[in-house]
Amino acid sequence: QITLKESGPTLVKPTQTLTLTCTFSGFSLTTNGLGVGWIRQPPEKALEWVALVYWDDDKRYSPSLRSRLTITKDASKNQVVLTMTNMGPVDTGTYHCVLLFRGVARHWGQGTLVSVSS
Amino acid sequence: DIQLTQSPSTLSAAVGDRVTITCRASQSVGFWLAWFQQKPGKAPKLLIYKGSSLESGVPSRFSGSGSGSELILTISSLQPDDFATYYCQQYNSFPWTFGQGTKVEMK
Numbered sequence: 743q744i745t746l747k748e749s750g751p752t753l754v755k756p757t758q759t760l761t762l763t764c765t766f767s768g769f770s771l772t773t774n775g776l777g778v779g780w781i782r783q784p785p786e787k788a789l790e791w792v793a794l795v796y797w798d799d800d801k802r803y804s805p806s807l808r809s810r811l812t813i814t815k816d817a818s819k820n821q822v823v824l825t826m827t828n829m830g831p832v833d834t835g836t837y838h839c840v841l842l843f844r845g846v847a848r849h850w851g852q853g854t855l856v857s858v859s860s
Numbered sequence: 861d862i863q864l865t866q867s868p869s870t871l872s873a874a875v876g877d878r879v880t881i882t883c884r885a886s887q888s889v890g891f892w893l894a895w896f897q898q899k900p901g902k903a904p905k906l907l908i909y910k911g912s913s914l915e916s917g918v919p920s921r922f923s924g925s926g927s928g929s930e931l932i933l934t935i936s937s938l939q940p941d942d943f944a945t946y947y948c949q950q951y952n953s954f955p956w957t958f959g960q961g962t963k964v965e966m967k
Contacts, residue, residue: 789896789904789947789958804955805861838903845951846894848915850903 744768746778746839746851753857754829760856764822764839771797771817777842778815778822783853784835793824794842829858862886862950866959872967879935881962883948891927892952898961899944907946908933938964 750762764778771778779794793803793813803811812825826833836855840847863886873879883893891911896904906915908924911931921936935942943966948959 788960789949791956791958802954844909845892846906846909847896847904847949848906848909850905853903 744841744849746841746849748837748839748851748854750837750854750856752855753859755860756830756858758829760824760826760829760833762824762826762837762839762854762856764824764851766820766822766839766841769841771795771815771820771822773797775844779840779842779847780813780824781838781840781847781850782833782835783838784832787835792826792837795822796842831858834858861955862889862953862957864948864950864957864959866946866948866962868962869960870963870965872965873938874967875938875940877938877967879938879942879964881933881946881948881964883931883933883959885929885931885950888928889931889950889952891931892950893924893931894949894951895922895924895933896947896949897942897944898947904947935964 746766777794777796780792783789795801795813795815810827815822834857836853838853839851841849865884867882895908898904907918907922912924923934926932945961945963947961
């Protein structure tokens with residue numbers, strides 16, 4: 743059974759750095775073709791791709807967020823970590839961790855709500 | 861970036877209705893498009909990938925068609941469990957992008 747679970751702070755202050763961890767089970771990020779990504783959703787708004795990392799450590803970032811993002815994987819711990827610097831109120835939303843197979847987000851974590859407020 | 865525009869944004873339908881949602885892309889995405897269903901407070905669920913391939917476990921009343929710049933999601937006979945918001949997403953080229961969503965509500 744494949745599961746993904748996001749963890750991290752629920753509240754960050756403006757200008758702070760957000761660190762989110764995706765802990766997964768049921769697959770290995772050393773498997774050819776697999777990737778783990780992050781998708782976010784502001785309250786009552788549409789979904790937005792943030793970043794992803796593939797089994798071979800190929801990384802892709804949203805161009806609009808790229809300067810603020812770092813994604814890393816630790817396959818031995820079954821974890822992917824996303825850091826986003828200089829957080830602002832517009833970054834408030836639910837952040838989902840997803841398993842990518844053949845480019846498609848097939849499995850989703852339940853998501854974690856991050857609020858940015860002083 | 862490839863822009864995806866879904867129509868309609870909101871759709872009122874009754875149980876048993878045939879429902880179609882269109883996803884138009886600002887440039888061709890081939891058939892590299894997925895459809896997701898999202899219910900309030902829940903994570904999205906994959907319905908269709910590669911334009912028309914039904915994800916395992918998804919009811920056959922859901923189907924995808926089209927390619928290039930216009931792709932369509934069809935629900936052949938709307939069921940009570942299908943009232944939700946639907947999103948298309950292209951994975952033809954980075955950055956991957958989503959449509960703005962189509963809310964299917966009860967008439």
